């Protein structure tokens with residue numbers, strides 16, 4: 001057809017590969033969630049109550065822990081875990097908490113919000129998690145706790161980490177926001193291998209983009225520690241377990257029944273959702289062969305991790321992302337600025353975290369959700385392979 005170049009025609013029909021679309025993600029659950037929410041509306045019970053308790057029990061069973069406390073969001077789960085241990089006298093203001101340098105800022109915010117001091121541990125170049133082989137190097141006087149983050153869904157738990165925390169009697173608070181459903185390859189402190197149940201407390205986020213997401217903010221704390229569960233139940237409720245009897249200067253951080261009802265619908269499908277993501281990751285692993293693109297590598301024993309993000313590393317990230325977008329592929333970056341380089345943490349700007357800096361400079365997340373079909377993943381792999389400098 002005169003006047004139309006092939007290029008233009010192909011641009012008009014070019015396929016679009018969205019990074020994530022939450023409406024699509026929730027489509028299969030829509031009717032069941034509407035039904036569950038109608039049940040809440042009709043129950044007249046809008047704070048606490050049976051919907052929250054039912055979800056807490058379901059999550060406890062799913063991750064093999066005795067206690068779950070439903071909370072407003074993942075950050076609150078992290079900060080209430082620490083706050084609970086402060087109230088119980090197991091942590092005190094000014095104590096130090098080891099935390100990966102390569103994490104979402106929320107893990108660190110939970111520490112500083114409680115008047116505790118983060119001790120950053122650089123990432124391992126392969127796992128992208130806290131380098132468990134170098135923990136003794138980072139240990140300082142005053143470290144009382146450690147917060148392993150299972151970043152991108154990859155479990156940060158191995159014999160080196162377990163030995164380290166046992167040798168130094170540290171409290172272990174897992175940030176499991178990205179790894180619901182993952183299983184470690186060695187036992188946690190209390191026998192179970194389920195992420196979120198490996199240490200003393202595990203923190204979950206059900207932010208809409210997480211592998212199990214609510215229609216809004218939601219979170220939970222899972223724990224093997226009955227005293228911590230009790231303390232956090234009180235702190236989330238103004239510091240009170242009985243009305244008008246305030247044992248702590250508490251907060252209001254309760255999980256809504258509306259969110260609990262949505263999550264009760266979705267939780268039984270967590271393994272299925274994780275399985276679908278694993279298939280996409282398998283396609284990327286298999287078909288991406290571009291030497292300019294470093295794929296995620298498996299640490300020995302990472303086989304039971306889940307995929308929250310599929311993070312590749314590319315030297316010229318901006319050019320790579322622009323090329324992908326020109327070809328219809330949306331990507332994201334998790335995260336371009338590590339916590340210790342954020343404006344709010346200027347006091348840590350001088351610390352030396354070469355591996356985490358390098359990850360922050362080069363990481364790119366490819367689409368890995370229900371919005372991406374297996375065919376899409378094959379196309380995306382092919383487009384990735386077409387990238388050159």
Ligand SMILES: *Cc1c(COP(=O)(O)O)cnc(C)c1O
Pocket residue numbers: 073074075076103104106107149151175177178204205206207217218219
């Ligand atoms: C999402 C996330 C959080 C915070 O959870 P919210 O529910 O968004 O508050 C904390 N840590 C990590 C690693 C996360 O990915």
